[in-house]
Amino acid sequence: MTDSVQTTEGSEPGGRPVAVVTGGARGIGRAVVRRLTQEGYDVEFTYLSSKRAADELTEATGGLARGSQVDGRDAEQVRAFMDRVAATGRLQALVNNQGLTVDRLVNQVTWPELEQLLDTNLGSAVTFTHAALPHMLRHRRGDVVFISSQARRNARVGNAMYGVSKAALTRYAANIALEGARFNVFANVVEPGFVETDLTKVMLDGKDRKKYLQEIPLRRFTNPRDVAQVVAALVTRNPELVGAVLPVAGGAQL
Numbered sequence: 605m606t607d608s609v610q611t612t613e614g615s616e617p618g619g620r621p622v623a624v625v626t627g628g629a630r631g632i633g634r635a636v637v638r639r640l641t642q643e644g645y646d647v648e649f650t651y652l653s654s655k656r657a658a659d660e661l662t663e664a665t666g667g668l669a670r671g672s673q674v675d676g677r678d679a680e681q682v683r684a685f686m687d688r689v690a691a692t693g694r695l696q697a698l699v700n701n702q703g704l705t706v707d708r709l710v711n712q713v714t715w716p717e718l719e720q721l722l723d724t725n726l727g728s729a730v731t732f733t734h735a736a737l738p739h740m741l742r743h744r745r746g747d748v749v750f751i752s753s754q755a756r757r758n759a760r761v762g763n764a765m766y767g768v769s770k771a772a773l774t775r776y777a778a779n780i781a782l783e784g785a786r787f788n789v790f791a792n793v794v795e796p797g798f799v800e801t802d803l804t805k806v807m808l809d810g811k812d813r814k815k816y817l818q819e820i821p822l823r824r825f826t827n828p829r830d831v832a833q834v835v836a837a838l839v840t841r842n843p844e845l846v847g848a849v850l851p852v853a854g855g856a857q858l
Contacts, residue, residue: 619694620644620646621644621645621646621695621697622647622648622689622694622695622696622697623646623696623697623698623839624647624648624650624686624689624695624699624732624736625637625640625648625649625650625699625701626649626676626698626700626701626728627650627651627652627676627701627703628647628651628658628661628671628701629649629651629654629657629658629661630651630654630657630802631802632751632796632832633699633701633702634657634828635829635831635832636699636701636828636831636832637665637669638661638664638669639829639832639833639836640697640832640839641668641669642836643836645697645839646668646669646670647665647669647670648670648685649669649671649672650671650672650673650676651671652673652675652676652702655671655673658671658673659671676702676727676729676731677723677727677728679731679735682728682731682732682735683735685735686732686736693743695739695740695743695746696745696746696747696839697747697839698732698733698736698740698746698748698749699749699751699839700732700749700751700773701751702725702728702729702732703725704720704721704724705721705763706718706765707762707763708762709762710764713764713765721765721769722769725766725769725770725773726773726776729773729776730776733748733780736748737780737789741784741787741789744787745788745789746788746789746790747789747790747791747792747841748789748790748791748792749791749794749835749838749839750774750777750791750792750793750794751793751831751835752770752771752774752777752793753766753767753770753795753796754796754857755767755770756768756771756773757771757857774793774849777791777793777847778791778847785846785847790838790841790844790845790846791846791847792838792845792850794831794834794835794838794852795849795851795852796851796852797825797826797851797852797857798816798820798825798826799825799826799828800827800828821858826852830852834850838850
């Protein structure tokens with residue numbers, strides 16, 4: 605872990621509202637970043653090791669998105685980053701997307717792997733949310749979206765600890781929704797199934813891919829852009845939802 609927040613080159617703050625997207629350099633996060641810039645937001649996104657991808661995304665969005673290297677497991681880094689973003693007075697949305705998976709049988713997962721998974725999938729979301737909430741409550745406006753997973757309800761061999769971390773995340777989000785709504789701070793959850801990302805390609809060989817496609821009514825994995833579209837609807841409050849848990853999984857939740 606580093607002692608300071610490293611920021612890629614980007615545009616100077618303007619008058620647009622600001623959204624924070626964690627884990628925004630790749631996959632779902634990258635699609636969310638791009639969509640929110642199109643919805644009128646300046647986006648501050650975090651990454652852990654994908655600096656090249658972060659720089660490319662900043663360039664692709666014309667500087668409307670700016671990446672910062674932040675370890676979500678480090679509370680001091682998170683607070684420093686969020687305080688800098690909030691100092692603009694324009695922080696309106698937080699999308700908790702940072703995460704990793706450990707695809708292994710329960711009795712084969714090591715304790716260090718378990719700690720890293722829980723600290724990343726649950727701990728980082730809690731840390732970012734706690735750092736953002738005081739600013740949102742002060743201004744009586746904020747939208748927090750948690751990217752959970754169908755794995756929190758659909759057990760399969762090897763996904764126990766990942767599913768547990770996402771189940772805890774969904775439960776945590778419920779209290780943020782309950783406690784924040786009267787202050788005009790809304791929280792909602794998006795639960796994708798299998799999404800077409802680099803991670804999915806690594807996890808599934810041809811045989812597994814065919815098997816899981818057969819379990820999805822649409823017979824296709826979700827495109828990251830579909831997830832991003834739902835996130836954009838939530839943070840723009842179109843429709844206005846509080847405490848919703850929305851599956852974006854081609855019917856896999858059925």
